[in-house]
Amino acid sequence: MAEDSGYQHFPTPPTIPISKFIVNIPEKDLQSLKDQLRTSKLGPRTYENTGADGKYGVTYEWMSQAKDYWESTFDWRGVESTINSIPNFIADIPIPSASTSQDNSFRIHFAALFSQRKDAIPLMCIHGWPGSFLEFLGILSALQNKYSPVDLPYHIIIPSLPGYAFSDTPPLDRDWRLEDSANLLHKLMCGLGFEAGYALQGGDIGSYTARIMAGTFDSCKALHLNFCPIPCPDEKVHGRLPIQEWEKRGLERADDFVKYGTAYAVEHSTRASTIGFVLSSSPLALLAWIGEKFLTWTDETPSLDQILESVTLYWLTETFPRAMYPYRQETVYPPPQARTEDDYRKVVSQGAQRHMPHNDPKYHCRQPLGYSWFPKEIVPIPQSWASTTGNLVWSNKHPKGGHFAAMEQPKELLADIEEFLTQVWLTGI
Structure with missing residues (x-):
C-alpha cells in the first residue's frame, strides 16, 4: 500500500481495532x-x-489450456x-460467543478508498459467489483515475464476506447465516x-x-442492486405487471438457468460438506467448478488471467469450503407433518422450497432503491418486478453485461451508482 496515496486516511478515528493489511502469500504456498x-x-x-x-x-x-497457463505463466x-495498490485493512469486530459470556473477535478484510471531503457518501459494495472483493478493483481504479482524495465523493468500502478471502471463517459452534x-x-x-x-450496493x-x-x-439510507431474483409477483396483490420485449429475453435466460444451471446451488445447499472436501482436494477441481461460472454467467468471456485471479485467491485462502453458508440458508426444510393423498402424488414433481431475501x-x-439490469445476468428480472421489493x-437498462457486472462493466456500473446516489442522497435522505 502506497503510504502517500491519500486514500487510506479514515475520516474519523475508528471505534473498532483496524490495522493496515498487505497481501503477501508465502512463497511455499505458491510453490505448493x-x-x-x-x-x-x-x-x-x-x-x-x-x-x-x-x-x-x-x-x-479449455481445461487443458488453463492448466498449462496456470502452471507456467x-x-x-x-x-x-494490483491489490496492494489499493488501501487494504483488517477490522476486528466483536461477535457473541455461543459457548461463553464474552464476545469473540471476528476479523473482516476490506479494501477502501477514503475521501477528504466532509460530505463524502459512505458506500459499501458487497460481492457474491464465486466472486470476491477482486470484482470491484476495476471500479476502485476508475475512481482513483477520476478523483483525487480531495474531491472523491465517496468513502467506498469493499469487504470480503465472512468465510471469503482474508476474512475469518464463520464459527464452528453455531449456524452462521446471512443475517450474521x-x-x-x-x-x-x-x-x-x-x-x-x-x-x-450488491450483486449475487x-x-x-x-x-x-x-x-x-436504519443507518442504511439507500440500496442499489444489479441482482434481484424473485418469481413473478402475485397478480392478486400487484396486478399484471408490464414486461418489456427486452425483459422477455432476460426471462428466457432466467428460465434456462433455473431449469438447467442450478445443479451447483443444490449441491452447495444440501451437501456443502461433501463439495467442500472435493474442491479442497485439487486446484483443477476448483478451476473446473468456478471457471465454468465465469464462462457461462458472463456476456463477454473474461480473460484467462481474470478467471485464474479468482480461482487462485479461492485456493490460496481456502475460501470455497468456508463460504457455503449462504446456500444452506436458501433451502427450506419444513417441519414434518402428516401428508394427504394429494401430497403423495406430488412428491416427485415438487422440488425443495427456496428462500430468497x-x-x-x-x-x-x-x-430509495436502485436497480441496474444487465442482459446476460443469470436471473435478470423486469424492472416492474423489482419495484415490488421496495421503493424503486x-x-x-444496459445493452451488455452479465452476472459479474462490477468486473465486466466497471465504468457502466459505477456510472449507475453515481447517478443513483446523486439523485437520492442529495434530495434529503
Missing part, C-alpha cells in the same frame, strides 16, 4: 500450488467434455501488486464512523446481504 498443478492430471476425453458448445460444462480443451505476484454477515458488516460501517448513514450473495442490511438497520416481506426496502426510484 504449482506442484499440485504439475502432478495433477485431467480426466479422460469424453463425449461430454469434447463438445465445443460447452453444453455439459467446461471442455477438455500466471503471475499471482502481479495480482498482489449483515450484522457484522453493519458493525464495520458503524466502527468506521458511518452510523449516521451509508449506502449499499452480496445483494442478499445488502438487502438484509437495508431491511434491518429479495421477496421476503421482512426485507422490503423502504429506503431509479433503474437503468
Whole structure:
C-alpha cells in the first residue's frame, strides 16, 4: 500500500481495532500450488467434455489450456501488486460467543478508498459467489483515475464476506447465516464512523446481504442492486405487471438457468460438506467448478488471467469450503407433518422450497432503491418486478453485461451508482 496515496486516511478515528493489511502469500504456498498443478492430471476425453458448445460444462480443451497457463505463466505476484495498490485493512469486530459470556473477535478484510471531503457518501459494495472483493478493483481504479482524495465523493468500502478471502471463517459452534454477515458488516460501517448513514450496493450473495442490511438497520439510507431474483409477483396483490420485449429475453435466460444451471446451488445447499472436501482436494477441481461460472454467467468471456485471479485467491485462502453458508440458508426444510393423498402424488414433481431475501416481506426496502439490469445476468428480472421489493426510484437498462457486472462493466456500473446516489442522497435522505 502506497503510504502517500491519500486514500487510506479514515475520516474519523475508528471505534473498532483496524490495522493496515498487505497481501503477501508465502512463497511455499505458491510453490505448493504449482506442484499440485504439475502432478495433477485431467480426466479422460469424453463425449461430454469434447463438445465445443460447452453444453455439459467446461471442455477438455479449455481445461487443458488453463492448466498449462496456470502452471507456467500466471503471475499471482502481479495480482498482489494490483491489490496492494489499493488501501487494504483488517477490522476486528466483536461477535457473541455461543459457548461463553464474552464476545469473540471476528476479523473482516476490506479494501477502501477514503475521501477528504466532509460530505463524502459512505458506500459499501458487497460481492457474491464465486466472486470476491477482486470484482470491484476495476471500479476502485476508475475512481482513483477520476478523483483525487480531495474531491472523491465517496468513502467506498469493499469487504470480503465472512468465510471469503482474508476474512475469518464463520464459527464452528453455531449456524452462521446471512443475517450474521449483515450484522457484522453493519458493525464495520458503524466502527468506521458511518452510523449516521451509508449506502449499499450488491450483486449475487452480496445483494442478499445488502438487502438484509437495508431491511434491518436504519443507518442504511439507500440500496442499489444489479441482482434481484424473485418469481413473478402475485397478480392478486400487484396486478399484471408490464414486461418489456427486452425483459422477455432476460426471462428466457432466467428460465434456462433455473431449469438447467442450478445443479451447483443444490449441491452447495444440501451437501456443502461433501463439495467442500472435493474442491479442497485439487486446484483443477476448483478451476473446473468456478471457471465454468465465469464462462457461462458472463456476456463477454473474461480473460484467462481474470478467471485464474479468482480461482487462485479461492485456493490460496481456502475460501470455497468456508463460504457455503449462504446456500444452506436458501433451502427450506419444513417441519414434518402428516401428508394427504394429494401430497403423495406430488412428491416427485415438487422440488425443495427456496428462500430468497429479495421477496421476503421482512426485507422490503423502504429506503430509495436502485436497480441496474444487465442482459446476460443469470436471473435478470423486469424492472416492474423489482419495484415490488421496495421503493424503486431509479433503474437503468444496459445493452451488455452479465452476472459479474462490477468486473465486466466497471465504468457502466459505477456510472449507475453515481447517478443513483446523486439523485437520492442529495434530495434529503
